[in-house]
Amino acid sequence: MSGEFPRAGFWRRFASLVYDTLAIIAFAMLTVVLYLFAVQGLISLDVISLNGAEDVSALIQESLLFSSIRSALLIIVTLVFFGYFWTKSGQTIGMRAWRLKVQTLEGNLISWPQAIIRSLCALLGLGNLLVLVDFKNNKALQDYLSKTEVIALTKEENKRIYRELD
Incomplete structure (x- = not known):
């Protein structure tokens, strides 16, 4: 466990995930609109x-190739969203709001491979359910598989991390 800060519990992780889901939905909508424009072009x-097909949307829905490209783009956008924030500061938008930080077990920022493993192993947030039964370690499935931890920060530490981003 991190020496200075406790590991985060389920409900703070869940609340953070709700915030991040809203941000990802916005990025996903933008991605789909740009993809529609590209196919229309x-x-x-x-x-x-x-x-x-009736229109470009119907073409994408009916074509295995075009719908697979759209799905791949949405997965990439999600991986880049989490990967960018986690490797830059350890905090996504939702994590910052709920004063959480992901880090290596040694307290460092995580790497891109760790971020990708975390994202894929989170199983759309279901990996966090392990925290409900792992009372001793307070770790989710993605924490174990990526060798990371999510800690709960104080207000002061959260502000310090945010100021360092400038």
Whole structure:
């Protein structure tokens, strides 16, 4: 366990995840709109055709290739969202609001490979359910698999980390 700060419990992690989900939804909407514009641009340039689809949205829904590309883009956006914040400061937007920080077991910022492992192993937040039964360690599935921990910060420490980002 981190020496100075306790590991975060389930409810703070959950509240943080709700905040982050709202931010990710906004990024996902922007990503899909840009993807629609890109596909529409390819149709306008006669690079691809609607192939009988009613519109560009229907084309993406009906095409395994185009819907797979859209899904891959949404996964990438999510991984980049968490990876960027976790590797830069240890805190996403939601984590900052709830005074949480992810770090290595030694107290350092996590690496990109650790961030990707954490994101994939979190199972859309279900990995946090382990915290409810792991009373001794207060660790989620993604904490164990990525060799990280989430700590609860004081107000002062949270402000210090935020000031250091400037």
